[in-house]
Amino acid sequence: MATKVFIVDDHYMVVEGIRSLLQNEKGIEWTGHAMNAASCLAFLQRQQPDIILMDINLPDKSGIDLCKEVKEKYPSVFIIGLSTFNQQSFIQKMMDSGASGYVLKNATQEELMEAISVVIKGKIYFSDEASQVLTKTDANPILLTRREKEVLELIAEGLTNNEIAQKLFVSPTTIDTHRKNLLAKFGVRNTASLIRDATKLQFI
Amino acid sequence: MATKVFIVDDHYMVVEGIRSLLQNEKGIEWTGHAMNAASCLAFLQRQQPDIILMDINLPDKSGIDLCKEVKEKYPSVFIIGLSTFNQQSFIQKMMDSGASGYVLKNATQEELMEAISVVIKGKIYFSDEASQVLTKTDANPILLTRREKEVLELIAEGLTNNEIAQKLFVSPTTIDTHRKNLLAKFGVRNTASLIRDATKLQFI
DNA sequence: CGGTATATCCTGTTTTTAAGGGATTGCAGC
DNA sequence: GCTGCAATCCCTTAAAAACAGGATATACCG
Known part of the structure; x- marks a missing residue:
């Protein structure tokens, strides 16, 4: 059975890019995309994909908040964070909010496919760069109360x-x-x- | 004769997205892409496209600097800025550096095609949102010496x-x-x- | 030429921070 | 019960910034 993938990203070019990367992959079913948090939640009321690729920067709500909300309502849906920013706090917050993985937007097709196949099994996936960032900043974290x-x-x-x-x-x-x-x-x-x-x- | 288009963007997904948006367009010839400023300049030494779609955020150099450098060496190449940020100063700086247009990454295929066809004629193109930002901030500019x-x-x-x-x-x-x-x-x-x-x- | 903008410099006063030193409470984990 | 941390509070001195209200020279532009 094919893995149903849904995208939330306000940048049309990124949506197109992902669609293009996934369209020839067997085992992947493209179920659609949303350009903002509201239409993502509306879509989920009708049907649930297996995996959501979710941008951190959305026009109406932060991806971190949306991630939390989606995981509360639909715990079985796996979420992979998607962002150009490789800031420690963003990645960490996304994972804290229930995401199962994190991929940067300069990821290759192979990385993206690997992320999906790892996450669908219920495991956690980090892109190389994202995990580098995490380990780097772990060495020098500024923790505020x-x-x-x-x-x-x-x-x-x-x-x-x-x-x-x-x-x-x-x-x-x-x-x-x-x-x-x-x-x-x-x-x-x-x-x-x-x-x-x-x-x-x-x-x- | 087809318009030769080249992309500079460090995000693979965006490159793929643009390629996908342009691949079925007649009159557009995809000449390649670069993920950073250095390889863009290396490419230009061998051949010059008609239009470069250029991200503002590059790993090795800002798009603004790259834009300036490209326009100095190859004045006949038209540059369209490309960014998720719709900040006044970015757009302004890009235009000051010799860009002929500015498109946001959430632009549709139609917008992108229109931008290319306008710019290739030597005119200036702004996406709706970008020009909105400009006129908005024109009303309230902070001009520093x-x-x-x-x-x-x-x-x-x-x-x-x-x-x-x-x-x-x-x-x-x-x-x-x-x-x-x-x-x-x-x-x-x-x-x-x-x-x-x-x-x-x-x-x- | 006159107007405007930029950059420079001055003398004050008052408010706010920085940087040093400590001290007490309450709570969570071992 | 002790330890460590967070949060609270206090004192003092010196430095920095904000506020007020100026002046002068230069350059560019219509």
């Missing part, structure tokens, strides 16, 4: 320590301490490079 | 006013003024949100 993330975002919003303190109902000196720890964890000297690095590493 | 950009980047690097002043051989008070103007132009209150907004708007 809940509170630190919260403070970081408010700093980026432009709030001062006093304003953040008011908003979180704590003392300004507490915010100061969190700030101190953020600078230390990122290994930077001031707010400017903190925000820059945090943005590049997708914390904001 | 050379010096302001320079200062902005050094602020993001984490340098203090004094350090920036030393580096640029000017007085610290001058840097202070530039900083004041940057805050005003971005409409923000402090460095944190300045860096955040500047990053999101691709100034950094």
Whole structure:
């Protein structure tokens, strides 16, 4: 029985590319595609594919949220993340949300086919590059606590320590301490490079 | 005579997608693809296509730089920018570097064909969404001077006013003024949100 | 020529951060 | 019960940035 594959990606060219890569493969049945999260969920109400190839960047909802929602409603559907970004946090979040694998958009046909055949068996698949990224960043992870993330975002919003303190109902000196720890964890000297690095590493 | 089209994009799936979209079109001749700037330039030494579809994000060089270089060496080749990002500055920079058009990766086959046929005549083509973005941001452009950009980047690097002043051989008070103007132009209150907004708007 | 933009520099004051030092509570895992 | 971590709070000093309100020179452009 052929493996039913469905694609969610807002880039028409990528959808076409995948379709073209899979169309001559025996054992693969192309069940359709969606350009956003909403039409993906609508499709799933009617029928469930075996595998969904899902982009992380969608217009109406992040692929991470969609992944979570799909896995809750249809646990038997396997999801493979799909993205140009090879950022640690994205890959990790996708897997945390229930994805069974992760493939970068510069993957070859062989990689894609291997990913599908591995995942359909219930196993986990990482593309070479994705797993490289994971092991690389595992060596040097910046782990922030809940509170630190919260403070970081408010700093980026432009709030001062006093304003953040008011908003979180704590003392300004507490915010100061969190700030101190953020600078230390990122290994930077001031707010400017903190925000820059945090943005590049997708914390904001 | 068929229009010779060449693709530069590091994402195999996108290359496949475009190939699939163009393969049945009469009047289009697929001359090949490159996954990075270096192999694109190597290809051009041997033969020149009529049109290059060029991604903005390449592994070894930005599409903007590659565009400039290609136009200098081979002015007769028309370039169409290709990107998922619909950021004002990217589109603008691509056009400034000599591109003749801009198409988003979620373009349909019709849009792509129209872009090629318009550009081959020496005219300029914008996809609907891209031009929407341009006109939108034209209403609210943040125009920085050379010096302001320079200062902005050094602020993001984490340098203090004094350090920036030393580096640029000017007085610290001058840097202070530039900083004041940057805050005003971005409409923000402090460095944190300045860096955040500047990053999101691709100034950094 | 006059207007505009850019870049430079100044003197202040006030607010905010950075960087050093500590300290206490509560909770989870061993 | 101890350990480690997260989160909270406090103090001090010095540096940096923000805010206010200027001035000057240069260059480009209609």
